[in-house]
Amino acid sequence: VSIGPNLVPNASFEEVEGACPRGWRWDARNTDSTMRVVTEEARPGRTAVEIRNGTPFGAHVYGWFGTLEPIAVRPGVAYTLSAYVRCVDETIAWFGGGPGWTLRVLLPNTHGRWELVSRAFTTAEDQTEFPLMVVSESPTAGFALAGLCLREGARPWGLCVQLYTL
Numbered sequence: 001v002s003i004g005p006n007l008v009p010n011a012s013f014e015e016v017e018g019a020c021p022r023g024w025r026w027d028a029r030n031t032d033s034t035m036r037v038v039t040e041e042a043r044p045g046r047t048a049v050e051i052r053n054g055t056p057f058g059a060h061v062y063g064w065f066g067t068l069e070p071i072a073v074r075p076g077v078a079y080t081l082s083a084y085v086r087c088v089d090e091t092i093a094w095f096g097g098g099p100g101w102t103l104r105v106l107l108p109n110t111h112g113r114w115e116l117v118s119r120a121f122t123t124a125e126d127q128t129e130f131p132l133m134v135v136s137e138s139p140t141a142g143f144a145l146a147g148l149c150l151r152e153g154a155r156p157w158g159l160c161v162q163l164y165t166l
Helices: 157-165
Strands: 024-027 034-038 048-053 063-067 078-087 093-097 103-106 115-122 132-136 140-152
Touching: 034 063, 048 063, 048 132, 078 093, 078 103, 093 140, 103 115, 132 140
Parallel strands: none
Antiparallel strands: 024 063, 034 048, 048 140, 063 132, 078 115, 078 140, 093 103, 093 132
């Protein structure tokens, strides 16, 4: 099986500038949400991003964490997007993006345990970039993401992240 590179910049969040991972940006927008880099119990590496939010759900009300630049992708090609997720409650939060932010991988309540979450998708015939982001739309005591991975191919989710560390 041919495995391409992980296209996510600083996917492990281990390179930090100020309070934010290099190549990423945090915007609380119109919420009281917070983002912080954490180093305790992260996987698959040593670092994760944790987001908390106390603002009630509402139209166009969310905290946003995303790459500074869209990721280059090839038109009409299958990709797999995955991440390790740890969530302590029911919340409306997702990672993904793409044109119009239509690809949304919802974060499940993992009861404080790390779980691998993924989604395979195919880019549009005219699509050459993928804006990648994490969005928090409702109150949460906290969720964390680590090891974000975007690779060519509609692979089983375990294969994508398992090979992330090679």
